[in-house]
Amino acid sequence: MSLVPHATELLFALGLGDQVVGVTHECDHPTEALERPHVTTDRLPPGLSAAEIDAAVRERTERGEAIYDLDAELLAELEPDLIVTQALCPVCAVSYDDVQAIAARMDPAPKVIALDPKTFGETINDIRTVSDATGAKEAAFVLIATIARRVEAVKSAVADAEPVPVAALEWLDPPFAAGHWTPQLIEMAGGFDVLGLPGESSEQVTWEMVRAAEPEVVVCMPCGYDLGRAHEEAEAYAAQLGALGARRVVAIDASGTFSRPGPRLVEALELMAHVLHPDRVPEAPSAALDVEGAAPAERT
Known part of the structure; x- marks a missing residue:
């Protein structure tokens, strides 16, 4: 069950x-x-x-x-x-x-x-926990090895890239900065999280705090929302997002990627790397939609 x-x-x-x-x-x-x-x-x-x-x-x-x-x-x-x-x-x-x-x-x-799990490493350990309880140790070995290869492929692709400042927003009203494994995935994908802390809980922030952190990319990942609903939600808050001054604002399928700390977190990593460094990671297993209404605003 x-x-x-x-x-x-x-x-x-x-x-x-x-x-x-x-x-x-x-x-x-x-x-x-x-x-x-x-x-x-x-x-x-x-x-x-x-x-x-x-x-x-x-x-x-x-x-x-x-x-x-x-x-x-x-x-x-x-x-x-x-x-x-x-x-x-x-x-x-x-x-x-x-x-x-x-x-x-x-x-x-x-x-x-x-x-x-609170970290990416702990999600991998969960694979072992479940395999120990079910006897699926061979399948767990294969799954962990497959994830490890995909992680290393991303890290190699972005190894010498300039890290991109990223704000990952797990909710928009009120805004929440994503925590737990998300900052780690951003780092592995060639960015650095300007708000969240690895292994720590998601934290409520203000739009002023997000703007002050000066993200170049804002990723809207409302917890549990699929791509369509996340994009609709981001468009509804386009004014607030546009005022952040980021060069790009995207919405992603949070339910299928970052919200669930399961095997598909590696897909979240690949998607983030594609968003941050499309020249180095030209393909991703899922899409990111630009929030057209959140046009970059000049910083003051």
């Missing part, structure tokens, strides 16, 4: 898809995951703006309430031997404490493991 999308992606990447008996309502990759029963639902109503989502999440988490519901009855019916979840972010998955409590009442009680 996978209770977080990046765990679902990892289980399938390790060739364990046929053993996955249930997933969350947000597990959409690979497409086979859509065929599994959904054991979670979203408590937040649809159609909320970025500001409304932020306010609703803050209100619920401050009251100690979850923003997802877990179908304990269905989970028990599916009889998993292993539940893979996370405890790092209350916005990303059902409560870890709730999962532990439900698992303890099941007979037999399944094993519960939490994947809570």
Whole structure:
């Protein structure tokens, strides 16, 4: 049972898809995951703006309430031997404490493991954690080696390039600077993050703070948004983004790249390198859309 999308992606990447008996309502990759029963639902109503989502999440988490519901009855019916979840972010998955409590009442009680990476290296270690719990050690070896080769290819391509100052915005209303693994990926891609700190939580900032950091490139990666929605969101804040004075503002598929610390983080790295150094990394596994409304503004 996978209770977080990046765990679902990892289980399938390790060739364990046929053993996955249930997933969350947000597990959409690979497409086979859509065929599994959904054991979670979203408590937040649809159609909320970025500001409304932020306010609703803050209100619920401050009251100690979850923003997802877990179908304990269905989970028990599916009889998993292993539940893979996370405890790092209350916005990303059902409560870890709730999962532990439900698992303890099941007979037999399944094993519960939490994947809570804060750095790129820890996401690689999660591959080993899951392989140890499932016996997929050979597949894990191949996956780690494949990721390592792709990482080295990017690092070699940008090795002597001038680092590009980058602001990675994980939310736009209010603006949040991306943390955790994102600053590391930016550095490996031939840039340096002017706001976020490696391994640290994402941090709320102001538009004035972003402008003062003088990014040359701004990457809009609203957490959990696909490319279309991220681009729409960025266009809605084009005035604020344009006032930053960056030479380029792009929107990316955050849900498919930076938001999920699973096997596709290497695709996030390749995409970032393409955005920052298209002459050295001419192709990327996914697209970045320029935010046309955020035309560069003169600095004062």
